[in-house]
Amino acid sequence: MYDWLIVGAGFAGSTLAERLASVRNERVLLIDRRPHIGGNAYDRYNDDGLLIHQYGPHIFHTNSQQIFDYLSRFTEWNFYEHRVLAQVDGMLVPIPINLDTINRLYDLTLTSDDLEKWFAARAEPVEEIRTSEDAVVSKVGRELYEKFFRGYTRKQWGLDPSELDKSVTSRVPTRTNQDDRYFGDEFQFMPKHGYTRMFERMVDHPNIHVMTQTDYRDIRDIVPHRRVIFTGPIDEFFDFRFGKLPYRSLGFKHITLDKAWYQPVGVVNFPQTEAYTRITEYKHLTGQEHPKTALTYEYPSAEGDPYYPIPKPENQELFKRYERLALATPNVWFVGRLATYRYYNMDQIVGQALATFRRIGDAVPLPSDQMVVEVIRSKASLAS
Ligand code: FAD
Ligand code: UDP
Numbered sequence: 001m002y003d004w005l006i007v008g009a010g011f012a013g014s015t016l017a018e019r020l021a022s023v024r025n026e027r028v029l030l031i032d033r034r035p036h037i038g039g040n041a042y043d044r045y046n047d048d049g050l051l052i053h054q055y056g057p058h059i060f061h062t063n064s065q066q067i068f069d070y071l072s073r074f075t076e077w078n079f080y081e082h083r084v085l086a087q088v089d090g091m092l093v094p095i096p097i098n099l100d101t102i103n104r105l106y107d108l109t110l111t112s113d114d115l116e117k118w119f120a121a122r123a124e125p126v127e128e129i130r131t132s133e134d135a136v137v138s139k140v141g142r143e144l145y146e147k148f149f150r151g152y153t154r155k156q157w158g159l160d161p162s163e164l165d166k167s168v169t170s171r172v173p174t175r176t177n178q179d180d181r182y183f184g185d186e187f188q189f190m191p192k193h194g195y196t197r198m199f200e201r202m203v204d205h206p207n208i209h210v211m212t213q214t215d216y217r218d219i220r221d222i223v224p225h226r227r228v229i230f231t232g233p234i235d236e237f238f239d240f241r242f243g244k245l246p247y248r249s250l251g252f253k254h255i256t257l258d259k260a261w262y263q264p265v266g267v268v269n270f271p272q273t274e275a276y277t278r279i280t281e282y283k284h285l286t287g288q289e290h291p292k293t294a295l296t297y298e299y300p301s302a303e304g305d306p307y308y309p310i311p312k313p314e315n316q317e318l319f320k321r322y323e324r325l326a327l328a329t330p331n332v333w334f335v336g337r338l339a340t341y342r343y344y345n346m347d348q349i350v351g352q353a354l355a356t357f358r359r360i361g362d363a364v365p366l367p368s369d370q371m372v373v374e375v376i377r378s379k380a381s382l383a384s
Helices: 011-023 065-072 099-106 112-122 132-140 142-157 195-202 282-286 313-327 346-363 367-383
Strands: 002-007 028-031 043-045 051-053 060-062 077-079 084-088 091-095 187-191 208-211 225-230 247-257 267-269 278-281 293-301 332-334
Touching (some): 011 195, 043 195, 051 282, 065 187, 065 346, 099 112, 112 132, 187 195, 278 282, 282 293, 332 346
Parallel strands (some): 002 028, 084 267, 225 332
Antiparallel strands (some): 084 091, 267 278
């Protein structure tokens, strides 16, 4: 009898498996239907020995000391600050849009103060910022929105930015200085030996039994367990009772080139041309030295594995219906990007899993407490 059946061995499932096994000394069966652990953060060495990310580039960044310290138990880190260039009007310019982006694109010599005024002169007043279009045009105006955001967003989501919640494009800031880092977080690192090695260390515990290529559906009625943590798509758990929750998928084309380097930075975005959204060159991210180089092209699609919840009001409404069902389902906890339908980064998922672990502690006493209660109960029944 397992204390927990954990469905999904990504950040959510692996964090909870580790905590429940090592802090509460509980027995965990951790399953994943894929042939590996790590969820979407899974990385592997390709046939040429280059470390690649099977499901697209994953860059770790967080402002949380607690989350960084937690993961640091399972990995050492390489310092890495991510930089992205966008191919716009035939040029490669920094994104997030910054002082150099504008000066290069328009052949200007603005200062930061000038740029603030330059943006202000172009920004469109928006009464209430609701959509991803509002979020950008209200800051930098329509021309830059069209160059950098409209095409990319339509490709990535199959929707116009005016149909998506403001939170999507708000992930990308606008800067008036020369900071060309993609993220501004305090901690920006890559796991020194890759994500998969880090996951292996997280789940390496005598109380954790890992089974890959195992679907929840196939074992839920066979393997005895007391409780479930589900990190897959919440609509699938409930057999799509209220209809399908939309998720956006991606196709990945992984290639290796017989030369040392291909592009100047880890990721180049293509907001105006091409069917793919971006090209990643992993050696920039991993720091690996190798005579060849590995790239991934990302092709967004409606079909395929669910990668992104789609932030739109009606999708949120549908999710809320499933969430109400989830709350009324005893002994099952829903955690992670797909089960809580949140466009969360890795660190946020770890934070969510650690918070869930604390909630479980409030809801379910430690086995030792339970045993004490049971001993007292059985003694009482013997006495009576
Ligand atoms: P997942 O990693 O999706 O894990 C869920 C697991 O559950 C999957 O492995 C799945 O196979 C399994 N599963 C589902 N249903 C079942 C079932 N019925 N039976 C058995 N197993 C099941 N975040 C960052 O912080 N930085 C980045 O740079 C970044 N880049 C990203 C790039 C891409 C292309 C994508 C798609 C995401 C990116 N993310 C990034 C987000 C990151 O991938 C997620 O935050 C994180 O991986 C979510 O972890 P999770 O455990 O919730 O879900
Ligand atoms: N985006 C864009 N152009 C860019 C980069 C981002 O339009 O060059 C928009 C797009 O809608 C994207 C969102 O901003 O989905 C968030 O970008 P991010 O890089 O955070 O996407 P992720 O890495 O999660 O795919």
